[in-house]
Amino acid sequence: MAPRPLEITDLLWSVDADGIPLAVSKAAVVDRLTALGQRRAARIVAAMPASAGILDAAYVDALGLRVHCELQRLGEELQLARRIAALLSPIVDMVRLHRPGRVRIVDVGCGLGFVVRAMAASTALGGDVELIGVDLNPFLVAEATRLAGREGLTCRFEQGDAFEPELAIQDGARCIVISSGFVHHLPESGLAEFFAAQARLRIAAFAHWDIAPCLWSTLGAWVFHYARMREPVSRHDGILSARRAYPAAKLQRAAQIGAPGYDIQVMEGSRWHPRALDVLRPIVGILP
Numbered sequence: 001m002a003p004r005p006l007e008i009t010d011l012l013w014s015v016d017a018d019g020i021p022l023a024v025s026k027a028a029v030v031d032r033l034t035a036l037g038q039r040r041a042a043r044i045v046a047a048m049p050a051s052a053g054i055l056d057a058a059y060v061d062a063l064g065l066r067v068h069c070e071l072q073r074l075g076e077e078l079q080l081a082r083r084i085a086a087l088l089s090p091i092v093d094m095v096r097l098h099r100p101g102r103v104r105i106v107d108v109g110c111g112l113g114f115v116v117r118a119m120a121a122s123t124a125l126g127g128d129v130e131l132i133g134v135d136l137n138p139f140l141v142a143e144a145t146r147l148a149g150r151e152g153l154t155c156r157f158e159q160g161d162a163f164e165p166e167l168a169i170q171d172g173a174r175c176i177v178i179s180s181g182f183v184h185h186l187p188e189s190g191l192a193e194f195f196a197a198q199a200r201l202r203i204a205a206f207a208h209w210d211i212a213p214c215l216w217s218t219l220g221a222w223v224f225h226y227a228r229m230r231e232p233v234s235r236h237d238g239i240l241s242a243r244r245a246y247p248a249a250k251l252q253r254a255a256q257i258g259a260p261g262y263d264i265q266v267m268e269g270s271r272w273h274p275r276a277l278d279v280l281r282p283i284v285g286i287l288p
């Protein structure tokens, strides 16, 4: 089986076990992409500034910000925060009913925290819900925190690994873990462990939104990214995302292995009457 191609943004940042940014060798990134046959991606990285062979961190962080702003615009077009809140609302009610106390929603791989910030700004879930975003990239976490402060929101953001959600979860039974546009960044070998890391904490539910791979999403991603995205990295990664996203059956299998005991469902739209909004669909697991 051919190795999965990589997105450029998967390679531009690296952190140590304490979340401290590490130097990234430009040659190592270019070589990795070249070895996978991704020549265009390798050319994009080769044109980035570096000194003594190390990618210029300030340039890369600023690029990351621009790419995530474009991603936020896509999320807004897909009404992501509204749809996520609508799906979570009855689950939050169910948790409130069975476990008195504040319900916590943790968004892993939150990027600039657009979904968390938008839900914090709305009243859709009620004011007693705690909203926390977690991301591996400390620069994005700092930026999400800054934006939430400017917007006067009570949500918060933490640097952390989606495979160690316990750092953001105190009482699993009152916690729901979500993500958007994140799961396809995981290697296939890590999928079951991703779900298991949450299931071990006996969280009330999880809901992970990602691209439904099909002809429509591949075509749609191509048209949208060329029409609306300006950054070559956004175009490259966005179009590739649609191609390398996991089909429902694979996600379902991994979730059943990692989170046995959960009622799991991939909520896919109709293949024959596709709606643009359904390009991102959730896999939902609820602890009965």
Ligand SMILES: C[S@@+](CC[C@H](N)C(=O)[O-])C[C@H]1O[C@@H](n2cnc3c(N)ncnc32)[C@H](O)[C@@H]1O
Pocket (backbone or CB within 6 Å): 071, 072, 075, 108, 109, 110, 111, 112, 113, 114, 134, 135, 136, 137, 140, 160, 161, 162, 163, 179, 180, 181, 182, 185
């Ligand atoms: C495509 S972005 C999605 C951002 C955001 N959820 C959105 O919808 O705009 C993927 C994010 O996952 C983060 N990420 C990648 N691996 C991670 C991990 N193991 N733990 C936490 N975050 C991770 C990246 O830093 C990046 O911000």
